[in-house]
Amino acid sequence: MEMFLRNPLYTNPEPCQHLAEYKLKHGFNGYKAIQKLLVTSPIGKTSVKKPKAVPRCSFCNGCEGRFYLCLICSSFSCLDHTILHSQSEIGHAVFVDIERAELYCGVCCDQLYDPDFDRVVMSKHSMGLTSGATGNESIGQRLIKRRRLISGVGLNFQKSKCGVSTKDMRAKSCYPMGLRGLNNLGSTCFMNSVLQVLLHAPPVREYFLSGGHRLEACHRRRTTDLMCLLCEVNAIFSAVYSGDQNPYTPAQFLYSWWQHSANLASYEQQDAHEFFISMLDAIHEKEGKSRNGSKGNEDCQCIAHRVFYGLLRSDVTCMTCGFTSTTYDPCVDISLNLNTSVSSTEKGKKLNKRNDDGSLSTLSGCLDLFTRPEKLGSDQKLYCQNCQEKQDSLKQMSIRKLPLVLSLHVKRFEHSLVKKSSRKIDRYLHFPFSLDLSPYLSSSILRARYGNRIYSFGGDESDMFSEFEIFAVVTHSGTLESGHYVSFVRIRNQWYKCDDAWITEVDEATVRASQCYMIFYAQKTLYNKANEDQSHAPNSPGRELYFPIAGCC
């Protein structure tokens, strides 16, 4: 029997006086009796089986509406008359809403929550839960790994205990290190915008600046004529963090990347998101293989995996029998559809400037859409192992494991099969600076599926690191055919606009109002730590410091 874990996500609800008295007197007898009557649906709903004869309210004899079953005497009351039942029969205060299997207090006239009752409900569903097994690793082991990762030990930081020196005058000046324009080599803003993000992603920055990939140690360089892509990235880090204020020309990088991308795919990327993916792919492909040998990416320790990779869970549920098949897929980012069908609320109207159709798309809305149960079309019936035939199915996505850096990609294009054309969606998308991802975790999604019962759903304490802070946004302006990418990066709560060679300071409002295309969040603990460390960032190894002439402010 599952122990009720102290889940920090729940507020432990206090029982009302009447529930407490009921439990003292009757213990679990009523619950156990109800358990026999519980009916579970394949998609997670719970209700109480109705008797063959139509239930009637013991007071008004009405047979319509919602009924509440008394836990003690098993009589039915309609909602309005539960209080009368409680008054006429002393001690008969606790009811069950038979439609939803929720407890109700007839005296307090309020819905009640009891972990013991929820456990009873969940044990009825127990078959559906075991399919969510997450592997052989114990929760304890995962916890330890997770903590190590967060504290940075796993990433092998060479902490700047040596040479914290602030010889670099600019550390005391207005602008933090690492701000340097990137020259546009001919419509390469898609590349520049993503490079700026990587340059300021806390764990990536730490990795390269602390010598995570040393030229001398790179064995790949010695074996092939091609430059190692990581060496190229390392070179960019060195150049950008050198203190040189002239815009940097990433020509060597482009050259190397084109040589690598030719191996990976047969097209030339023009989309910032595609460039981002291909970059991380290339890093994993080259780095991961050399480090891990085998093709297996279970525990790949390449920088791409360690920083960006999360795990998505996909549940496909047969709508007839409830059998759920679960698969896990690693993901380097999440591509979100814009939630365009948003209903407006009064409160919303006051707060938000509307789109033309009067509604506001938000990032949470897109994430809701992403994790919403989706009924697969009747032409997409999947074979159910249990039923032994094709059935209508429900599919639901959730996040099993969050990465250190979460990359969200907004799908701003519509492809019309009819018109055989694509167009860009310019619709404004609201995105927060602080994002809590706990509602989208597998444990939360699973819990919501079963009615948010108080129960442990397989999440572990790593789910507590679900708070993220934004550190970069890639924006696009223009059309599909002709447009421009600009990045915004956030350093110590100051935003900078990275528009190819031009780095300028901007205020928060500019960023909030921008048309986001890719949004990057870092785990809050990492983000805060990176901010503290800013003034002590290790200098690029092996580089002469550039001392600015007076008056840089």
Added chain:
Amino acid sequence: MSVPKEEDLSPHSQLSSHFFLDLLDSIIVDVASECHRVARLGLDSNLEEEDEELKLSAQARVRVADPSNSNDANGKYVVDIFGQTHPPVANEIFQCMNCGRSIMAGRFAPHLEKCMGKGRKARLKVTRSSTVAQNRYSRSSPLSAHSPSSNYSTNSMNRLPNGTSNFAGEEHSNGTLES
């Protein structure tokens, strides 16, 4: 939708109206019950922060849309944080690592494309006339319809449809076609 008065309806319509209202009631109670549980268990504790972000976002959009607010110019004639200005086309000159020629930074990508024998242009030159080869395709579009075929891309349900990988268009950096 407004519910017609019971007296105005035929008995049949009255009955169906009655059932509809019953169903509607049931759905409303379902939603209320669900939200009540979420609120009572503290599962929606972020509501206030979310509202605050929405408010800031709305304010930001108003501010930015106001033409009287001096935003940094969108053009390329701005001064960066170091007090520098830069030409629209990067004019740093260096040697191409493929062929050794001196190239201007802002023209490096198109040069490299031909130099390395990549891209539609380079291939076209072999079989077509030079006028066709002058059609440029943008390097700044938000979409290439060709989806990455890697194993590490996201959620398989959201793959992009396969299509042409290039879009014709003008080179964006200064709005002119390269001759």
